[in-house]
Amino acid sequence: MATYIDIITGFLESGKTTFIKELLQSNYLEEFDKIILVICEEGFSDYEEEKPGEIHIKTLILENESDLNDDLFIQIAEEYTPDLVLVEYNGTWSISKILGVRIPFEYKFRNVVFVSEAGNFRNQLSNMATVMQPHILNSDMVIFNRFEKLHQGMQKKLTRDIKNINPRTRVTFINEFEADKILKERFMTFNNLEKTSMNFKMNLKVGIFLAFYFSLLLICEFPNIYNYTQSIVTVFLSILMQAIPFILLGAFISAGIQIFASTGWIMKQISKGSWYSFLIASVAGFFMPICDCGMVPIISGLLKKETPLPQTITFWLSSSAVSPIVIISMLYAFPEQPYLAVVRVITGLMIGIMVGVILKLINLETKDVTKENQRVQNIGKDVLELKYEGVKGKIEAVFAGAKVEFFRVAEYVIIGALISAVLQTIMPQTMKSFIGNNIVVQFIVMIAAAMLMSTCSTSNAFIGRSFSNNFSTVPILAFIVMGPMLDLKNMVMLSEILKKRFLLFLATLVIIESTIVFGALSFFL
Amino acid sequence: MGRKKNMEAIVQVFILIAIVCLLIDAMISKKVNYYVHPRFYVGIWASITVLVLFAISLISKIKTARHNVNIRHYVIFAIPLVAALLFPATGINSKDMTIANNNTVASNSEQKNPNSETDNNTIDGTNSDSYDSESMTNEEASADVTDATASTQENEQANDIGEETVDIYEKYAQYEVDGIMVINDDIFADWYCDVYGNLDEFVGKKCQYLAQVYSMEDFEENQFLAGRYFMVCCAADLVGYGIVCESDIRSELKDEEWITVTGTISEYEYSGYMVPRLTDVTITEGEAPDVEYIYYNNY
Numbered sequence: 001m002a003t004y005i006d007i008i009t010g011f012l013e014s015g016k017t018t019f020i021k022e023l024l025q026s027n028y029l030e031e032f033d034k035i036i037l038v039i040c041e042e043g044f045s046d047y048e049e050e051k052p053g054e055i056h057i058k059t060l061i062l063e064n065e066s067d068l069n070d071d072l073f074i075q076i077a078e079e080y081t082p083d084l085v086l087v088e089y090n091g092t093w094s095i096s097k098i099l100g101v102r103i104p105f106e107y108k109f110r111n112v113v114f115v116s117e118a119g120n121f122r123n124q125l126s127n128m129a130t131v132m133q134p135h136i137l138n139s140d141m142v143i144f145n146r147f148e149k150l151h152q153g154m155q156k157k158l159t160r161d162i163k164n165i166n167p168r169t170r171v172t173f174i175n176e177f178e179a180d181k182i183l184k185e186r187f188m189t190f191n192n193l194e195k196t197s198m199n200f201k202m203n204l205k206v207g208i209f210l211a212f213y214f215s216l217l218l219i220c221e222f223p224n225i226y227n228y229t230q231s232i233v234t235v236f237l238s239i240l241m242q243a244i245p246f247i248l249l250g251a252f253i254s255a256g257i258q259i260f261a262s263t264g265w266i267m268k269q270i271s272k273g274s275w276y277s278f279l280i281a282s283v284a285g286f287f288m289p290i291c292d293c294g295m296v297p298i299i300s301g302l303l304k305k306e307t308p309l310p311q312t313i314t315f316w317l318s319s320s321a322v323s324p325i326v327i328i329s330m331l332y333a334f335p336e337q338p339y340l341a342v343v344r345v346i347t348g349l350m351i352g353i354m355v356g357v358i359l360k361l362i363n364l365e366t367k368d369v370t371k372e373n374q375r376v377q378n379i380g381k382d383v384l385e386l387k388y389e390g391v392k393g394k395i396e397a398v399f400a401g402a403k404v405e406f407f408r409v410a411e412y413v414i415i416g417a418l419i420s421a422v423l424q425t426i427m428p429q430t431m432k433s434f435i436g437n438n439i440v441v442q443f444i445v446m447i448a449a450a451m452l453m454s455t456c457s458t459s460n461a462f463i464g465r466s467f468s469n470n471f472s473t474v475p476i477l478a479f480i481v482m483g484p485m486l487d488l489k490n491m492v493m494l495s496e497i498l499k500k501r502f503l504l505f506l507a508t509l510v511i512i513e514s515t516i517v518f519g520a521l522s523f524f525l
Numbered sequence: 526m527g528r529k530k531n532m533e534a535i536v537q538v539f540i541l542i543a544i545v546c547l548l549i550d551a552m553i554s555k556k557v558n559y560y561v562h563p564r565f566y567v568g569i570w571a572s573i574t575v576l577v578l579f580a581i582s583l584i585s586k587i588k589t590a591r592h593n594v595n596i597r598h599y600v601i602f603a604i605p606l607v608a609a610l611l612f613p614a615t616g617i618n619s620k621d622m623t624i625a626n627n628n629t630v631a632s633n634s635e636q637k638n639p640n641s642e643t644d645n646n647t648i649d650g651t652n653s654d655s656y657d658s659e660s661m662t663n664e665e666a667s668a669d670v671t672d673a674t675a676s677t678q679e680n681e682q683a684n685d686i687g688e689e690t691v692d693i694y695e696k697y698a699q700y701e702v703d704g705i706m707v708i709n710d711d712i713f714a715d716w717y718c719d720v721y722g723n724l725d726e727f728v729g730k731k732c733q734y735l736a737q738v739y740s741m742e743d744f745e746e747n748q749f750l751a752g753r754y755f756m757v758c759c760a761a762d763l764v765g766y767g768i769v770c771e772s773d774i775r776s777e778l779k780d781e782e783w784i785t786v787t788g789t790i791s792e793y794e795y796s797g798y799m800v801p802r803l804t805d806v807t808i809t810e811g812e813a814p815d816v817e818y819i820y821y822n823n824y
């Protein structure tokens with residue numbers, strides 16, 4: 001039978017020891033006979049005589065980080081043959097240290113639990129982010145205690161803080177120890193086992209179904225299916241291939257800006273709130289050549305600092321049109337019509353400024369539309385483990401950041417490319433001519449695609465380009481320009497700070513204006 | 526004895542290496558030509574370098590053990606990798622051409638307007654170099670919608686042509702061998718557009734180029750289309766274009782066969798448009814080129 005290792009981590013006085021005591025007294029550990037407690041610091045309570053009766057508990061104390069070595073678990077296994085190892089881990093030690101030590105084959109890390117005092121959490125997070133984040137990042141669950149004094153809504157905020165760092169971890173505020181659902185799930189072995197085997201079965205079923213489906217298609221459906229698939233694949237890969245250099249370029253610039261450039265000047269300009277500031281806001285994006293998903297955190301940050309809403313929205317909407325990478329990608333995607341790059345910039349600016357001016361005219365202010373008590377954290381990217389300091393460190397950070405960015409953005413590009421490849425290859429001919437006949441229908445289809453396809457502003461020129469066999473230029477331009485503005489994924493990200501009702505209003509406004517702009521444009525192009 | 530590793534880093538390294546291998550393979554075997562325009566070469570080599578560096582920098586991270594990592598969302602990267610392995614871009618074989626057909630020639634004929642191919646070419650000709658017309662092509666019947674578009678462009682084009690008229694044919698004089706314009710792949714796109722745009726000047730000239738044979742539904746017994754696939758940017762915008770040829774040995778030609786066609790340009794009315802046609806055609810067996818497609822070179 002496997003021996004589990006549960007790691008309970010957190011800072012001094014965070015309540016780890018109390019948690020472990022409660023755990024030992026609860027019925028969660030009933031099925032274990034021999035438990036080893038490894039304590040990596042001296043807590044304020046000790047475990048003497050905690051658990052009477054049949055369960056054997058042996059306590060080991062590690063005083064130095066160097067005691068935590070490859071022999072530790074092997075010795076434990078040889079000397080005590082436990083069926084559960086509970087580690088009270090020192091929150092200032094690197095978590096990967098214990099996760100990386102050698103363990104016997106039948107041993108398995110089951111739970112990493114991060115324990116924190118609710119009242120101190122935010123303070124600690126801002127002061128010791130680099131120490132704390134890896135612990136949260138590797139945790140299965142985060143437990144808050146001493147939260148009774150917190151005012152309403154604070155619990156939700158703490159939960160969000162945690163989810164920002166690690167969306168997979170579970171957060172719990174323990175009221176009744178033995179009734180806590182999440183604890184039960186994580187600590188009752190039987191539940192655990194059942195769950196994994198169920199998952200495996202599910203995966204197997206899905207796999208069999210897919211295999212069956214494809215073989216069916218291959219064998220009897222169309223004799224042509226291979227050719228069809230191959231043509232989809234060719235288009236799909238070709239879109240990806242031309243997008244890769246641009247994704248990488250965008251990733252590096254985005255990471256570089258986040259690490260080197262300060263946004264101070266731009267922010268000051270935007271905050272002025274004069275009419276002139278609309279112009280600055282609209283072109284400011286040129287100096288922040290980040291893809292739109294990278295812009296969202298900046299926008300949230302600006303709104304948090306209570307910059308005037310109209311200018312900030314103008315900045316947001318235009319940023320993806322004036323970005324130098326976007327312009328280059330337009331030139332590459334439409335080499336025979338370089339003027340389209342200019343058209344994109346102009347339409348993007350127009351829509352951005354118009355929306356901003358309308359917001360100003362109807363007197364909407366930032367505090368009317370933002371959710372209350374938002375604390376925006378953009379720390380996800382700081383979790384880069386860096387070796388060097390100074391300039392070298394900064395370069396390393398840019399490189400590491402670009403890597404994170406690449407994997408994040410590539411996902412969306414793959415999905416976008418796949419959808420557009422499938423659409424343009426198998427879209428029925430009748431449908432094609434139906435759409436082809438009516439520019440209004442094309443326009444509507446492209447707006448829907450802009451919302452749903454979640455393409456990145458730096459590469460959506462290529463995806464738009466790939467529609468050019470089925471759609472005419474103006475609807476494709478609409479798709480490219482509006483993609484970042486209406487993208488559902490961005491909306492979801494923005495809904496963290498902005499009220500949903502406002503986002504809906506904004507989307508409607510953008511659609512109406514773009515209809516006017518592109519309607520006018522279709523007379524010229 | 527085991528040791529926990531950073532699964533995420535392992536998966537990322539694997540993905541990076543797989544992407545790099547596929548890209549290098551595509552570049553070395555020249556398969557990349559089936560996907561993208563040669564102007565992307567530099568970008569792809571640069572990407573390969575960066576991705577290799579990413580992978581190297583990740584290797585040291587593998588040792589940093591991680592717990593509860595989410596690697597499921599990396600499944601999405603399997604889609605392009607598996608797709609590239611299962612459906613490699615094949616060289617010149619019938620399958621590949623069928624696909625191309627699906628996209629262009631065949632699809633046009635399915636639209637119950639088999640003329641479209643040549644239709645489009647006509648439009649294409651009048652706006653030499655303009656991709657816009659290509660996008661119109663497959664949405665033929667958009668006359669009412671694109672009227673404004675087309676006419677604007679025609680006007681622009683007319684101006685352009687007015688200036689160029691003098692030497693439009695002279696451009697190709699240097700390629701003349703024994704009174705025959707020998708049109709190689711690198712100038713084919715320009716030449717093709719010029720011929721459509723300035724048909725008058727080319728009538729009566731002899732020309733020679735490498736092409737594939739395509740059948741069109743409404744062609745006469747002795748007619749076929751000698752054409753090539755054109756790429757502007759990537760495989761997604763591949764479109765087939767060609768010139769109508771008349772030949773007595775039409776029946777001996779197979780579809781998609783590579784030929785070198787030599788003939789005299791004449792005018793021909795095809796569904797209301799004047800298009801070029803090759804008469805007095807001599808056909809010799811052609812060899813499939815390394816790079817099958819014609820690439821527009823705009824810059």
